Amino acid sequence: MMNDTIETGKPVRAIIADDHPLVLLAIDNLMSGYPDIQVVGRAADTVDLFTEIDCTPCDLVLMDLYMPGPSESTGFDIIRQFKTRYPNVALVILTMETEATTLQRVISLGVDGLVSKRDRIDLIHVAIIMAMARECYIGPAVRAQLADASVTKRLDFVHAILSRRELEVFTQYASGLGVSEIAGRLGRSVKTISAQKCAAMRKLSLQSDAELFRFAAEYGVGPKGLAQTR
Numbered sequence: 001m002m003n004d005t006i007e008t009g010k011p012v013r014a015i016i017a018d019d020h021p022l023v024l025l026a027i028d029n030l031m032s033g034y035p036d037i038q039v040v041g042r043a044a045d046t047v048d049l050f051t052e053i054d055c056t057p058c059d060l061v062l063m064d065l066y067m068p069g070p071s072e073s074t075g076f077d078i079i080r081q082f083k084t085r086y087p088n089v090a091l092v093i094l095t096m097e098t099e100a101t102t103l104q105r106v107i108s109l110g111v112d113g114l115v116s117k118r119d120r121i122d123l124i125h126v127a128i129i130m131a132m133a134r135e136c137y138i139g140p141a142v143r144a145q146l147a148d149a150s151v152t153k154r155l156d157f158v159h160a161i162l163s164r165r166e167l168e169v170f171t172q173y174a175s176g177l178g179v180s181e182i183a184g185r186l187g188r189s190v191k192t193i194s195a196q197k198c199a200a201m202r203k204l205s206l207q208s209d210a211e212l213f214r215f216a217a218e219y220g221v222g223p224k225g226l227a228q229t230r
Contacts, residue, residue: 013057014031019044027124063092092115095114103145114138154218167221169186174213
């Protein structure tokens with residue numbers, strides 16, 4: 001079991017895999033400073049990685065997402081193969097990837113950790129310890145990418161369901177302006193602004209101003225949120 005190593009106090013036997021020699025060296029140097037981790041193997045491509053795992057007992061593999069290997073294999077394919085062949089070995093992925101859809105897909109494949117190379121390098125140790133405790137660790141840079149994508153997706157939903165004028169009124173009302181103030185700013189009648197506000201609330205199934213403000217906060221519907229989508 002993954003957490004047996006932690007419970008017995010034995011060092012985590014780790015194999016590290018990256019096709020960039022300097023990255024491999026930096027990770028190796030980092031891990032050598034932790035008495036609870038022992039690097040037992042290194043690999044520069046996926047073929048060497050699987051050979052290394054087959055020959056060297058290990059508890060965890062720290063692997064770059066995009067490793068050289070068979071031309072027909074993608075990073076996702078390698079993760080699937082790894083999880084099938086070595087179900088009892090923890091897998092932590094390192095990556096420079098910033099595409100939220102790709103990052104989410106990596107997580108969905110059941111990895112035990114996902115850390116961006118943009119994160120502090122010492123967070124690799126945190127990821128390893130959490131992975132050995134059967135807790136999937138997601139680094140701060142990855143979490144930020146996923147959060148930004150979530151806000152964008154929510155804003156796209158709001159833009160799709162509301163007309164331009166309804167969105168304009170909804171946004172200004174959510175920012176704290178009253179109906180009369182909005183009417184004055186936009187050069188429309190109070191009755192028109194009120195009707196557009198009500199229409200927006202109806203389309204979004206909001207029953208009260210309290211729900212409107214809560215929705216705006218959760219979905220990022222405000223001047224800042226709108227600026228991100230322009």
